[in-house]
Amino acid sequence: MAWLNNSILEDMGYFSDIYQGIKSLLTGMSITGKYFLNFRKGSITQQYPENRETLKMFERFRGEVIMPHDENNEHRCTGCQACEIACPNGSIEIIWDRQLDEESGKKKKMIDKHIYHLGMCTMCGLCIEACPTDAIKWGQNFENSVYDRKYLDRVLNKPGSKLMKGVEE
């Protein structure tokens, strides 16, 4: 009689399959339905930031490397080239020469141009870690697209800028 039992069980299996199928589909729909009703509270994506002026990015945000200048157009870069050496893919080039320092009257190493190739940068942050004088930092800009790749090569120190006093001591 084993064959009979089997066939009966299989027949029962047919209907229990349908029951289980409908039940599991409804369970799935109730779960997604709950998510649908709570989309406002639990939204995991954010609105595109329109408030660019007042926006404060989070602490570890990495957009691009910038060199802050103070109101006298002075930066903190001594031209030590630590960032250039630290950069794993050559995104930073420093053009420097020895110029006469007005105060001490001696010849001193000074940067001419601190060139930063954003197009090559992988945002690893090793240059910022390597900088002994905190001359370069992460900027707040997050819209990095430009219409020509030449705009990706940036000179970070502003024209006519000088080294801030007291950085080298």
Add this chain to the structure above:
Amino acid sequence: MLLSITKNIHEWLFSLMPENVASIVEMTIIAIIYLTGFAVAGLFLVLMERRIAAWFQLRRGPNRVGFHGILQTIADALKLVSKELTGTIKADKFLYNLAPYFVIITALLALSVLPFTQDFQAFDINIGILFLIAISSIGVIGILLAGWSSNNKFSLIGAMRSGVQTISYELSVSLSLLTIVLMTGTLQLSEIVEVQKNGWLIVQGHIPAVIAFMIYMIAGTAETNRTPFDLVEAESELGAGFHTEYSGMKFAYFFLAEFINMFIIASIATTVFFGAWLSPFGITESIPLLGIFWFLAKTFVIVFLMMWFRWSFPRLRIDQILTLEWKYLLPINLVNLVVMAVIVWLGLTIQF
């Protein structure tokens, strides 16, 4: 009110010019109205799909073009119009260019028989449901042609899967609609609506009607090739299926037709199960124009249900699809048909 407007235009046209010209002009006007409705409905459905998908996935969805992203799909359509129409060198050019029109014209034809409100129906044919079933199976020819003429193996596989799927599920759609026809005793859509003035057919037919509705929704979702059954487009394995080689406006035709088909499946469900333009408990019976509102409201609830399916259920394999159809839906459907016949024979339907 709507009736009097259309009647006035009709009489004015016939008084203005000879009968043949007037009827052609009238047909053209109706065609333009339906084409506009077609485009607007398609664009709206795409936007609705994207927003609802976003909400199901806890995202925000398109919300930057226009107020809350209302103009997003219009911008997309303009982009698609401006795009180059590319094609493969080895494609069968004639069939390749013909295929999108097949798909879109069948979708339009089905739209013409839907009763949007009292007397607002372009073509009240006396075999309405048969016509709808027949038209909805022509659409698959367009998909098969597209896949075949693209001369791309992924397109062909996608098109063949579509053929298998549509031909199988055609059966369940037709049988579940036939179950309801047993109750109405007519195939004409306006008559079916008339019958439902004594209660919507899903209420009149109680248990077998609910089973028929469930089968209809499953099979209808499969017919439109939407996600639990989207083997046709299977992004993960076939690129984009039958429309891999299409670009620009031709792609947009396929895309729009897909969404319009979803609308049509939902509209048929509304017409046959949920009383078409009849308001619940006859609350706005005196204003026939509101029928459009009720029709669209019911339709969009069902469209939402289909979108809910899409964002809840995982995809089926091809053998699972055929098992579901031939081993489950079809036998249940046949039994259901007999049960419904017995219920109608014994007069066990619920009438208000």
